[in-house]
Amino acid sequence: MSNLTTKHLLGIKDLQKEDIELIFRTADNFKEVINRPIKKVPSLRDVTIANLFFENSTRTRLSFELAERRLSADVINFAASSSSVSKGETLIDTVNNILAMKVDIIVMRHPNPGAAVFLAKHVDASIVNAGDGAHEHPTQALLDAYSIREKFGKVDGLKVAIVGDILHSRVALSNIFCLQKLGAEVMVCGPETLLPKHVASLGVKVEKDLRKALEWCDVANMLRIQLERQDIRYFPSIREYVMRYGLNKSLLDSLDKKITIMHPGPINRGVEITSDVADSDQAIILDQVENGVATRMAVLYLLAGRVE
Amino acid sequence: MNLLIRSVHIFDPGSPFHQTIKDLLVADGRISAITDHSEKIPEGSTVISGEGLCVSPGWFDLHVHFSEPGFEFREDLQSGMAAAAQGGFTGVLCMPTTQPPIHSKSEVEFILKRTAGQLVEVHPAGCITVNREGKELAELYDMWLSGAKAFTDDQHPLRNAGVLVRALTYCKDFGGRLMVYAEDKDLSAKGQMNEGPSSTLLGLKGMPALAESVMIARDLQVLAYSGGALHFSTVSTAEGVALIRAAKKQGLNVTADVAAYHLLLDDSVLSEFDTNYKVKPPIRSNIDRNELIAGLQDGTLDAITTDHRPLDIEAKQKEYDLADFGMVGLETGFGVLNTALKDKISLERIIDAIAIQPRRILGLTTPTIREGSTANLTVFSPNESWTVTRSALKSRSANSPFIGQTLTGRPVAVINGNRYAIL
Numbered sequence: 001m002s003n004l005t006t007k008h009l010l011g012i013k014d015l016q017k018e019d020i021e022l023i024f025r026t027a028d029n030f031k032e033v034i035n036r037p038i039k040k041v042p043s044l045r046d047v048t049i050a051n052l053f054f055e056n057s058t059r060t061r062l063s064f065e066l067a068e069r070r071l072s073a074d075v076i077n078f079a080a081s082s083s084s085v086s087k088g089e090t091l092i093d094t095v096n097n098i099l100a101m102k103v104d105i106i107v108m109r110h111p112n113p114g115a116a117v118f119l120a121k122h123v124d125a126s127i128v129n130a131g132d133g134a135h136e137h138p139t140q141a142l143l144d145a146y147s148i149r150e151k152f153g154k155v156d157g158l159k160v161a162i163v164g165d166i167l168h169s170r171v172a173l174s175n176i177f178c179l180q181k182l183g184a185e186v187m188v189c190g191p192e193t194l195l196p197k198h199v200a201s202l203g204v205k206v207e208k209d210l211r212k213a214l215e216w217c218d219v220a221n222m223l224r225i226q227l228e229r230q231d232i233r234y235f236p237s238i239r240e241y242v243m244r245y246g247l248n249k250s251l252l253d254s255l256d257k258k259i260t261i262m263h264p265g266p267i268n269r270g271v272e273i274t275s276d277v278a279d280s281d282q283a284i285i286l287d288q289v290e291n292g293v294a295t296r297m298a299v300l301y302l303l304a305g306r307v308e
Numbered sequence: 309m310n311l312l313i314r315s316v317h318i319f320d321p322g323s324p325f326h327q328t329i330k331d332l333l334v335a336d337g338r339i340s341a342i343t344d345h346s347e348k349i350p351e352g353s354t355v356i357s358g359e360g361l362c363v364s365p366g367w368f369d370l371h372v373h374f375s376e377p378g379f380e381f382r383e384d385l386q387s388g389m390a391a392a393a394q395g396g397f398t399g400v401l402c403m404p405t406t407q408p409p410i411h412s413k414s415e416v417e418f419i420l421k422r423t424a425g426q427l428v429e430v431h432p433a434g435c436i437t438v439n440r441e442g443k444e445l446a447e448l449y450d451m452w453l454s455g456a457k458a459f460t461d462d463q464h465p466l467r468n469a470g471v472l473v474r475a476l477t478y479c480k481d482f483g484g485r486l487m488v489y490a491e492d493k494d495l496s497a498k499g500q501m502n503e504g505p506s507s508t509l510l511g512l513k514g515m516p517a518l519a520e521s522v523m524i525a526r527d528l529q530v531l532a533y534s535g536g537a538l539h540f541s542t543v544s545t546a547e548g549v550a551l552i553r554a555a556k557k558q559g560l561n562v563t564a565d566v567a568a569y570h571l572l573l574d575d576s577v578l579s580e581f582d583t584n585y586k587v588k589p590p591i592r593s594n595i596d597r598n599e600l601i602a603g604l605q606d607g608t609l610d611a612i613t614t615d616h617r618p619l620d621i622e623a624k625q626k627e628y629d630l631a632d633f634g635m636v637g638l639e640t641g642f643g644v645l646n647t648a649l650k651d652k653i654s655l656e657r658i659i660d661a662i663a664i665q666p667r668r669i670l671g672l673t674t675p676t677i678r679e680g681s682t683a684n685l686t687v688f689s690p691n692e693s694w695t696v697t698r699s700a701l702k703s704r705s706a707n708s709p710f711i712g713q714t715l716t717g718r719p720v721a722v723i724n725g726n727r728y729a730i731l
Contacts, residue, residue: 133629
């Protein structure tokens, strides 16, 4: 297989296992490229990519932009704050105006679930979902699984615990789909008010006790508390959250095995994990960031192959 | 006007001809003869005939939004009546969701004047409270005298239970019926669809069934306290059905309806974020759907409505969270409910729920199929399959997820006095 089965990357839900494996193999090549002295390849010369960010993002946007530039694509950036959205233009009109300037691929971050699916139905371009509300964030899940694969040599059969704010997290949903497709077992752990009521229907284990979750897993993915997305209070205080769900070094060291710690960033140091955990040799947080560029290069490269 | 409906199966429990196959002759707005089938066609008559043709008292929809005055770009009274006729309805109760709302005598009279003498009878429902704000009672008695047949704030549930007590108590004197939509807005918060495995998969904020049942439980307790008559619109949950069933056993004066689309669909239809499926109450789980059908069967739910809610394309063709709630339903209503129910509930009960019960709830006279009575009839073909097209919708709006889908059962003709339409 040398092509993806989809024209867009809207979510992990729509991908076949073979698609994910193809993306990983392609990312292996690009990871080698970005570690060369000359980090750039001409693969996407003449391809124009627009990064549309209707919601604040620093690292995802930077990671995509670097991936695009290292593939030699032409890049334009569009942020909602500086846009016509505030003037009442619809999403379809905004995007069609950009496409009229001959853009091939749209990378979009949007606050509403389903926004990427909606756009893919109404405009004629490849769409890469860079996060849509609490729905999916497929490239994050790909880079997370890729980092696990890099660390363990495989994903199949591993046990991964996702800890924290599952309710507001697109990372959690995409991670669950991705890891399950690759044969891993997934557990979610967090205060019950931050777990979707029907989360067990996704085929994951549910655990309220952090220690038990850590004892069970090979990998713990510590999600960020998304205070900006909680319009009401789901737990009494950050202090109490840290008491129950904060991962510190003494807890980590008290386990009878060495688990791997991940975090999608940005870290609230001292909240989800303490600094000594984030900086420990068990954490692969910076590897995730590096792999983010390689996997995004792979996704864009493969989608552009369909554009031609 | 002379209409001959040939070899038609009569569904009318109030008629001696119930469950018989006859020829029906309608002349000058009356049913002039009901006879055994004959090959003779009276001179000058228009013939309506077909395989498996049925006739019943004209259908009545308890819950439509005609958007005039205020939102004529979505629907107006003329296009709304055309949509109703196209769907087989000879009467509707239109919701006060206009601008200004129907909250005083003058709006009631406006609706009645603009719709008088037409094929479809339009009965206005007045607001319970001024501007549907849930605070001050509107002039309920004056609206009642002017022709308002029920009172509702539609999808603005009364948060303040005291207002509900006063409205129920006040209406008792003249027999006015309140219609309420049950939703605890603190529980449904910013919900976009039913809370369940589907909402979890889609990352959409869920509206739990609890938001409906908590409110139904509260309203029933209020009804037991104050007396009066209460109708629940568009009940959508298994728990809601159970509560109403128990209240009826207890002898409370309570009635309820269910929207046709809730009988056919479950929330897995939202997997592609199609905003035409975005409705309130939300499309629920399969368990709820089966309980709604059971509730309809045992009479807990009295009537079926279409909850016809026209919306312009700008309100629908947008990101799912930002789209408005509602679908048009008049033209597809029978096809949808019949497709959902045909193998589960008798056609007799279906007709009861769309022709007899809605009028009984409002205290309107039910037309009957007898020689000499005024013709108020719907002729329909319950086994005919048809594919919904935009042009089949007479509504000004096209926010229907059923366009392109095939439904079983369609109306063939509507007759009301001297006016009729062959569809």
